[in-house]
Structures are given as C-alpha cells and as structure tokens.
Amino acid sequence: MKDIIKGGAGRAGCLAQINHGTGAMEGLIIKGIGGFYYVSTEGGVVECKAKGIFRLRNVTPMVGDKVIIEVERDSNVISEILPRSSELERPMVANVTQAFVVSAMRNPDINEELLMKFIVMLEKSNITPVLVFNKVDLSYEGQMEELRELFMGTGYRLLFIGAKEGKDFDVILRELPGNITVFCGPSGAGKSTMLNRILGKEHMETGVVSVRLKRGKHTTRHSELVNVNDGFVVDTPGFSSIELSMETDELKDYFPEFHQHEGNCRFTGCSHNKEPGCSVKEAVGKTISEKRYNYYLRFLNELMEVNKKKWSR
Ligand SMILES: Nc1nc2c(ncn2[C@@H]2O[C@H](COP(=O)(O)OP(=O)(O)O)[C@@H](O)[C@H]2O)c(=O)[nH]1
Ligand SMILES: [Mg+2]
Ligand SMILES: [Zn+2]
Known part of the structure; x- marks a missing residue:
C-alpha cells in the first residue's frame, strides 16, 4: 500500500492528473479503517471519507463496494455506492x-x-x-x-x-x-x-x-x-458456530437440489416436511442425499423454534 493518494491541498496536483479534470471517478473499496476508505482506482489507491448523506440514509460503505468518488481539493469523498450484487x-x-x-x-x-x-x-x-x-x-x-x-x-x-x-x-x-x-x-x-x-x-x-x-x-x-x-x-476469520437467521419458509430455497422437484409437489409452498404428495421427499435417497435432507429437516425445526420465540416476544 505504498502509493496511497491522500487528500489535501498539498497533493491536489497529483489527483488532478488521475481524474483528468472530471472531478469524479469510479473505484473499488479495498479497505475501511477508522472512518477512512481506501478506494482502488485506475490511478492508484485513494483515501476517502464517506459523504454525510450516507449516515442520514443509514448506509455504510463496505469493503468490496464499487463507488463513485469525488476528488476535491481538501478531501476526497465517496459520493455514490453502486448497487451491490451481494x-x-x-x-x-x-x-x-x-x-x-x-x-x-x-x-x-x-x-x-x-x-x-x-x-x-x-x-x-x-x-x-x-x-x-x-x-x-x-x-x-x-x-x-x-x-x-x-x-x-x-x-x-x-x-x-x-x-x-x-x-x-x-x-x-x-x-x-x-x-x-x-x-x-x-x-x-x-x-x-x-x-x-x-x-x-x-x-x-x-x-x-x-x-x-x-x-x-x-x-x-x-x-x-x-x-x-x-x-x-x-482472508476470513474462521467460524466456529453459526446461527441460522431467516424466515422458516425461506430455507428450502437454499437447498438447490430441491428446486427441480418442487414444481411437482401437490401443495404450492410445500415445505417438504410432512405434506402428502411431496416430490422432494420422494427423491430422497435417489437424487437427493438423505443426509442433506435430514439436515434440512433439523434446520427447519430450529428455525420454527427461533422464529416462534421471535413472534411471541
Ligand atoms: N497434512 C496436511 N496438512 C495441511 C495441509 N494444508 C494445511 N495443513 C496444515 O494444517 C494446519 C492448519 O492450517 P492453516 O492454514 O493455519 O489453517 P486455517 O486455520 O484455516 O488458516 C497447519 O499446520 C498446516 O500446515 C495439507 O494439505 N495436508
Ligand atoms: Mg488462518
Ligand atoms: Zn414438497
């Protein structure tokens, strides 16, 4: 990270070179630390702050965000966050x-x-x-x-x-x-x-x-x-426990091996649990692993418990 381009009048000349006088450019946030974001651009890494408007809207720039930055004389700011794919x-x-x-x-x-x-x-x-x-x-x-x-x-x-x-x-x-x-x-x-x-x-x-x-x-x-x-x-810190958090009926969407069968279940919105005529259940042991299906049922029960508590609170 040796060629970070800092804001401030002293370095304005350097910045003018890379933005070709447009004042705005696109980049990728590669690091965020202590309210500063480091944005990788064609011209190098630029140190930026986020515009106050994000705080009002309750949006925080994230590492990995594609952003528009405005290069000003005294400070460089992130003025826009482009839509995230994930x-x-x-x-x-x-x-x-x-x-x-x-x-x-x-x-x-x-x-x-x-x-x-x-x-x-x-x-x-x-x-x-x-x-x-x-x-x-x-x-x-x-x-x-x-x-x-x-x-x-x-x-x-x-x-x-x-x-x-x-x-x-x-x-x-x-x-x-x-x-x-x-x-x-x-x-x-x-x-x-x-x-x-x-x-x-x-x-x-x-x-x-x-x-x-x-x-x-x-x-x-x-x-x-x-x-x-x-x-x-x-790099990622290792995980040692994970809590599932979602609506109960969402879970089935995250088992891709169910998808090709789902259309054939007798009931629309079938949770592939106790419903009769469930074609996912029919495929278990054939094209769906029984072990994975059993994890599905276990997680489904966990979510039912957790979400029930959430609603009765
Ligand atoms: N036998 C064996 N050991 C490995 C292999 N890859 C990594 N290790 C060892 O596994 C241990 C943990 O590896 P590390 O990369 O620190 O795991 P991390 O906690 O996921 O970052 C270290 O002692 C590695 O040397 C491998 O392919 N075979
Ligand atoms: Mg490690
Ligand atoms: Zn089903």
Missing part, C-alpha cells in the same frame, strides 16, 4: 462473487452440520459456494465418493486439494481472475496455507492480508481485499 455479513464484504468454503478432510474432521449451515447462509447472501476439501493426503479411502454423494444434485463444485504440498492447486489459481473471492471455513482447515500459496509468504508475514480491529464478540471484523491474479481475495 452482501456478506461475515466477513463484511460486498460484491463477493465466489466463496471457497474450505474443510479439512481430516484433522480437524469435517463438522458437517456447521458446513451445511454455512452453505445455507452463503446461499441466502446470493453467493454460490465452491466446496474445497483440503488435506487429501489425510483422507480415508472412499471419502471423496462419500462427499460427492452427499452433495449430489446441488450443482456445487467440489475441489479436492492438498494445500501444503500444492496438490491440485492450479484449479484454485485458475478461479481467481475476475472474481472477488472469500476463503471461509473452520480454523485449522488450511485457509492461511492456501492464501500463502496464492500470495506468497511475504504478504502474510507483513500482515497485509487482513486488518482486524477490536477483536471480540460484539465488534465487526474488518477485512481487506488483496489484488492477485487479476482478482481480489479476502
């Missing part, structure tokens, strides 16, 4: 186009329930996960086939890699251009090892990958986009 909460990043959900095949063992919940929350955020299973060197025989079966019909891509030795890692590198990619998954899965391989050791050691402020339960963790291979990557 909003991820953990980490707080807008316009993520791809999420690598990293699990270790062993050590630590896959926490299936957590993985399923995380996938559901990504689907809710309108982001399709790529399921990365790391540490193939530690996997047991037949594990890949089991995982493929578990996710049958979902359309999810499953990648099996060994981050430590770089086994089948090319496929990861090939997916980066043109995307804003987040790496998520429980701690110990191998996210940092993957990022080291992508960015080079130096990057990690200098701590450029992610800036986290005020770690703790009730504070936001700040992430940073790092430019690599014509794309951007985001």
Whole structure:
C-alpha cells in the first residue's frame, strides 16, 4: 500500500492528473479503517471519507463496494455506492462473487452440520459456494465418493486439494481472475496455507492480508481485499458456530437440489416436511442425499423454534 493518494491541498496536483479534470471517478473499496476508505482506482489507491448523506440514509460503505468518488481539493469523498450484487455479513464484504468454503478432510474432521449451515447462509447472501476439501493426503479411502454423494444434485463444485504440498492447486489459481473471492471455513482447515500459496509468504508475514480491529464478540471484523491474479481475495476469520437467521419458509430455497422437484409437489409452498404428495421427499435417497435432507429437516425445526420465540416476544 505504498502509493496511497491522500487528500489535501498539498497533493491536489497529483489527483488532478488521475481524474483528468472530471472531478469524479469510479473505484473499488479495498479497505475501511477508522472512518477512512481506501478506494482502488485506475490511478492508484485513494483515501476517502464517506459523504454525510450516507449516515442520514443509514448506509455504510463496505469493503468490496464499487463507488463513485469525488476528488476535491481538501478531501476526497465517496459520493455514490453502486448497487451491490451481494452482501456478506461475515466477513463484511460486498460484491463477493465466489466463496471457497474450505474443510479439512481430516484433522480437524469435517463438522458437517456447521458446513451445511454455512452453505445455507452463503446461499441466502446470493453467493454460490465452491466446496474445497483440503488435506487429501489425510483422507480415508472412499471419502471423496462419500462427499460427492452427499452433495449430489446441488450443482456445487467440489475441489479436492492438498494445500501444503500444492496438490491440485492450479484449479484454485485458475478461479481467481475476475472474481472477488472469500476463503471461509473452520480454523485449522488450511485457509492461511492456501492464501500463502496464492500470495506468497511475504504478504502474510507483513500482515497485509487482513486488518482486524477490536477483536471480540460484539465488534465487526474488518477485512481487506488483496489484488492477485487479476482478482481480489479476502482472508476470513474462521467460524466456529453459526446461527441460522431467516424466515422458516425461506430455507428450502437454499437447498438447490430441491428446486427441480418442487414444481411437482401437490401443495404450492410445500415445505417438504410432512405434506402428502411431496416430490422432494420422494427423491430422497435417489437424487437427493438423505443426509442433506435430514439436515434440512433439523434446520427447519430450529428455525420454527427461533422464529416462534421471535413472534411471541
Ligand atoms: N497434512 C496436511 N496438512 C495441511 C495441509 N494444508 C494445511 N495443513 C496444515 O494444517 C494446519 C492448519 O492450517 P492453516 O492454514 O493455519 O489453517 P486455517 O486455520 O484455516 O488458516 C497447519 O499446520 C498446516 O500446515 C495439507 O494439505 N495436508
Ligand atoms: Mg488462518
Ligand atoms: Zn414438497
């Protein structure tokens, strides 16, 4: 981050060069810290503040936002936030186009329930996960086939890699251009090892990958986009628990393997639970994994409980 362009009269000449006299330009927020946003533009990284109007409208610029900035003499401001294609909460990043959900095949063992919940929350955020299973060197025989079966019909891509030795890692590198990619998954899965391989050791050691402020339960963790291979990557704190939060009848939308059957259920709005003539249920054990379906039922019951409490409060 050595060529940050700061605001202020002293640097005005420099800014005039990059905005070609228009005063406004488009950029991408790559970092937010202490009320300042760092916006990557064609001319370099520009330090900006957000216009007061956002606070009035209760909108906060996010890392990943495409923005219009106005370059003024004394300060540079974000004047407009372009529409977001997605909003991820953990980490707080807008316009993520791809999420690598990293699990270790062993050590630590896959926490299936957590993985399923995380996938559901990504689907809710309108982001399709790529399921990365790391540490193939530690996997047991037949594990890949089991995982493929578990996710049958979902359309999810499953990648099996060994981050430590770089086994089948090319496929990861090939997916980066043109995307804003987040790496998520429980701690110990191998996210940092993957990022080291992508960015080079130096990057990690200098701590450029992610800036986290005020770690703790009730504070936001700040992430940073790092430019690599014509794309951007985001490091993510590992997750250890996830609470599903949505309307109960939304859940079925986030199990893509249900979609092709749903039209054939006897009742419109079928929750694929106890209704007669449910064609999703008929497909369980055939084109829908029974295990995944059982997670669906478990989450459905959890949501019913949580949402019931919410309404009776
Ligand atoms: N056996 C094996 N170990 C790995 C592999 N990838 C990473 N590890 C190890 O797993 C541990 C956790 O990795 P790390 O990248 O820190 O996980 P993170 O918590 O997700 O960032 C480290 O000791 C890594 O060396 C792999 O492909 N095979
Ligand atoms: Mg890590
Ligand atoms: Zn149904």
